[in-house]
Amino acid sequence: MMTKTAPPAEVARAPSGPAIIDGTTPAHQAVRNIVADLAACQAGDLNWSEMSRSLLVHGAPGTGKTYLARQLSEAAGVAVVEGSFADWQAAGHLGHMLAAMIKCFDEAIAKVPCVLFVDEIHAAGSRFGSDQHGMSYRTQVVNGFLQQIDRLARTPGLILIGACNQVSRLDPAITRPGRFDQILRMPFPSIADIKRILAKGLANTLPESEIDILARAAVGKTPAELDAALRAAAADARRQRLSMSSDLLRRHLGIDQPNPELLRRIAVHEAGHALAAELLVRGSVVKLSLSDRDGRIERRSTFVELTVQEIENELLILMAGRAAERLVLGTISGGAGGDGDSDLALATGLVLQMDRELGIGRNGDGWLGPADMHRLTEEEKQRVRAKLGRAERKAYALLGSRKDTLVNISNDLVLRREMNASALAQWVGGTPFELVSPTPEDTA
Incomplete structure (x- = not known):
């Protein structure tokens, strides 16, 4: 019925x-x-x-x-x-x-x-x-x-x-x-929440060890996607007179054929953000997660006083994913770009805010209001490119001094699929890294 x-x-x-x-x-x-x-x-x-x-x-x-x-x-x-x-x-x-x-x-x-x-x-x-x-x-x-x-x-x-x-x-x-x-x-569910959702739908069907493995592989799936996959897999098993299996559920979740090269690139990218953030602002990273198609980092705000130094640190952290790809893999992808919440979009917005709204950039004390991204002047475009380029080069240098740590974090993330602050701290260690004060080139 x-x-x-x-x-x-x-x-x-x-x-x-x-x-x-x-x-x-x-x-x-x-x-x-x-x-x-x-x-x-x-x-x-x-x-x-x-x-x-x-x-x-x-x-x-x-x-x-x-x-x-x-x-x-x-x-x-x-x-x-x-x-x-x-x-x-x-x-x-x-x-x-x-x-x-x-x-x-x-x-x-x-x-x-x-x-x-x-x-x-x-x-x-x-x-x-x-x-x-x-x-x-x-x-x-x-x-x-x-x-x-x-x-x-x-x-x-x-x-x-x-x-x-x-x-x-x-x-x-x-x-x-x-x-x-x-x-x-409302964030994407953690591995613990995914396991709980799967366990409800798979009660007395799969052993807990298999549900654990499924939960790690399903990182990045929403509760709605998990629920739909559980119902579809159960329907298939019923029609074909088969027992529920991990393979059947993986197929309906779309996680049956992960791409190891893509997983590694995403893990390296997110590890770059995390390592840079922890070196500059210790304790700011809350969680890293890795799915078959993308990665996410949750971190606390790096801004306290909204100084030029803090903004330069944030620009470096935003560009560190791209720098990590270049450092470890030798090439970069378009993973830093995309929509308005992407690394490049957020970094671009920060540069323009410095110049137009915060009174600590190119226009001194002037307030010009938010920028219209469709009507940027050629000078604004060149300035954004220059500042983001400098931020990426600084990120590359910072990560280059800890390349082994970067690789270890990315490898661990591939295995775990989720890392909290404690797991990350085991790899980072040491004391926070201090950037030198911004140069006139940074604020010009």
Whole structure:
């Protein structure tokens, strides 16, 4: 029998407690805290005004943002109402769109105690974006949304969970204090979380040792991808009258034929970032992860005072992945480029910020506003190329003095697929490396 989706505002039949919220991210912990506080509030042990009542979760599609809101509802034993900007905008012109939004909020208020989940908040746009087309529409949409959030703040028992892919695209008024109590990123799952997801779907099917190996190979997969692969593999096994196997699941996860050369290049690239970061700002790296198709590094901000030295360090770290490829493999790939979150994009943005917005670059005390990447002057382009070239050469020199360490980190990453700060520290050792003060060439 096909599973029927429950109505959006259906109340969970029985609370099963915060134990069902079994993820390990800060967002999962925040939801556990909300569940506990809501229970205390309902018992009269906590005032509504004292608890955290809203959470904005951002991250890549498929990382489990929607599921997190449903877990909260189930754990607390309260209703959940779901809405999204895409659904509201599908209602028609501006008036119809705002009416659909208000109807969704009205429904949640009527079902108190309740969780209201609002997806795709980034679709509201920003009143301060460079694209002025449709600005009047966006202004009214954002203002309407802010009015509805303010209504919820005056409604005891209503928890607001918002979700978006890119928090940087949101209007500043949505993210300022007073709208959402917490703003947290939903990262790709760790090996421990992947193992937990796989173990649920493979209970009594595969031994734990095989699930461990699968979890390491599946780094970089989202919970949605893992769930889909588990269901597809189970369906194949059922139709073909076969037992579930690692090979079958690997095929559906797309990890059955890893490319060892690509894995090594990605590992070297990420190891370059990590080693440079640890040499310059000890303790800044949180985690490294390696999938069959890409790698990721999570690290704390290197900025404290936003000085020229700190920015030069950050430029070096951003260019260190590219420098590591050149140092160890003899060639570079396009892995440092890509979208607006790529190494080259972030480094380019920093150079332009120094010159145009921070008052510590080419234009001295002048503030010229954010750069339009499509309208850079030839002088700006040449300056970006020159500064990034210098940063890569410095990164190459820094890593060259620790080449053996760099290779060891990359090899270990290929085996582990995930390295935390402790595992990385075993390879780095020693004391932080200090760059010499910026030269006039750096700040000119």
